[in-house]
Amino acid sequence: MDLDKFIANVDNMIINPLIGFLFALAIAFFLYGVLEFFMNQENEEKKTTGKSHMIWGVVGITIMLGVWTILSIVLNTLGISKSEINPEEGTVNLSE
16 A cells, blocks of 8 residues: 555545534533533533533534634635545645
């Protein structure tokens, strides 16, 4: 197996599922914070912890959406679509 195919396999089998998992984890962390905040209205310490979880969940989601948006802008600016990128061959076919 050459290096390009190895990198393509790592991307398809590890990185892409990991990104989806981390996004789901950030959403779950945010929702846990919401639940913790509303279930413990009488306990200020738990409410503060819930607020913290919500804030860090939103920070994680924002960072991931920001990276995704920047990547999309760069690809669109350069005129590259996902179908033009072939990691197995190590080529990028630019539109004429």
